[in-house]
Amino acid sequence: MIRRLQALPAAVFLLCLFFLTACATDNKKASWDQDKPTFTQSIHDIQSEQQRLADFNRLQAAEVASLTTRMDALEALNQEYQLQQAQIQALSAQIEGLQRKQARKPRSSSAHTPSPAHTRVTTVKKHPAQPVAAAPVDVAPPPQPVVDTAAQADAEKNAYTAAYLALKSGRYDEAANGFNKQLDLYPKGEYSDQAWYWLGETRLAQNDGAKALNAFKYVVDHYPSSVKHAAALFKMAQISVDNKQPARAIEYYKRLIQEHADSDMAEQARAALNALEHPATESGQ
Template sequence: MNKRLVILLAAYCGLNSPVQALPEVIDNSAYPPSAAAAANNIAPSPSTSSLMEMTGRLEQLQTEVQQLTGKVEEQANTIAELKKQQKARLGDVEDRLQSLEGKGTSGASADTPAPVPEAPASDASAPAPAAEPAPPRAADTPRPPIDATPPAAAPVPAAPVAKTPAPVVSDAENAAYKSAYLALRSGHTDDAISGFNNYLTTYPNSGLAGNAQYWLGEAYLVKKDPETAKQAFSNVGKNYPNSAKQADALYMLGKIELDQNHPDKARDYLTQVTSQYPNTTAARAATKKLLTLNISQ
């Protein structure tokens, strides 16, 4: 009896328990092995922190690109400014060379030496004697009364303005100077620097040594070496104080100091030009620079 009761209870409990569903059977035989592996190993989606990190990195790269772009533009502007300065310096040198050539056409020039002309045989400044009129015939014209008033003195011709004589140099000195000078004019700056240095070493007491010293400074300016150029211009007044290039050398020293943003030093040099060498081309240029300097301050 008890056994039968236990069997009935077990059967009753089995009927009332929920039926558990079996897992679905997936047949992967219809897919290739790689597709089946990919289906079983699906990569997880990126997390929020990874996305934020990538976004931050992208913004950093954009900032670096902007900085590099700004530096490139700044360097381009600097190069353009340097080209303008170089063009202005070359133009200044060209103008000076042309001015000197213009002076050479009128006679002896300091930069294009010529032999000293010989003294004329007669004095050209003396007035030529006037032709005497033919004596009148006594029968035709009456005899004029005697005038006790002395004749007026003839006007004395004005004395010609004395010009600075061209320096007397030998043919060898002249050839060496012209060679370096033409090298600078034709743009062969290195050859010009070498030529002027050799000239100053070989002919330190030449009448054109001061000119060679000045053009050496101009050549260094073309080479973008303002410090060496300043030394060369300073040596004009130091070694050749009576040189015709002293005023130009002082002007160039003031111009270099102005370009280097040294207004006080520039004003000192330019003032020396206007006070010590008035009525010169350098003095007129220095006056313009001083006006510009005073306006800018």
């Protein structure tokens, strides 16, 4: 009897635990049923926000692409504007030079108009004409035209700038015509050496190696003190390599190193010369 009484509390405890577990399960089920709509709405809201962000990112990408296209167009217009300004300045300088020359010319009409004192007629008694020895007449040389060197320098600079901008913009035919015209008008101008060099670069861009070589050679032969002298020698060596003439290329590289030993171009020439004189073998030795 005593043992039964001692076992009774344990049985009651297990029974209570069963009921409590059942109640907890029922409470969890009831809680999920209540919270399920809230969770579903939250997931839907998150998905909607993600879709909105994706649409916003696509819109931003489209706007960036549009702005990039507009910036490229504005850059092209700016380059075109600079070229037109350079051409206008060149023409204005030429017109001003012509106007100055015209203003300095003497007026022939006023120089030969007789004064009223010289137009009076007087009666002079005639005497027998005596032979008079002709006196030597000093004929003054014709006046030399006055050259406006400042206007000429400005016009040359503007012509050079216009051709250079055309080259950098990829308008190679226009650049070649511009440099050739500049060299025709100002063969000994301040920018003639650079015009010859950039004409060579223009010919290279046009895949005309022969004309490019002639332009660079003109710089080397006629402008030994030019800032483009070393670069022209280097270009001649590169063209010789392309033409399968390594001996001639080595000659140009060595001349560049000798005449411009401390220049950056000399460093490049030494590296190129070493590659020509010591070509790598197939085994890598």
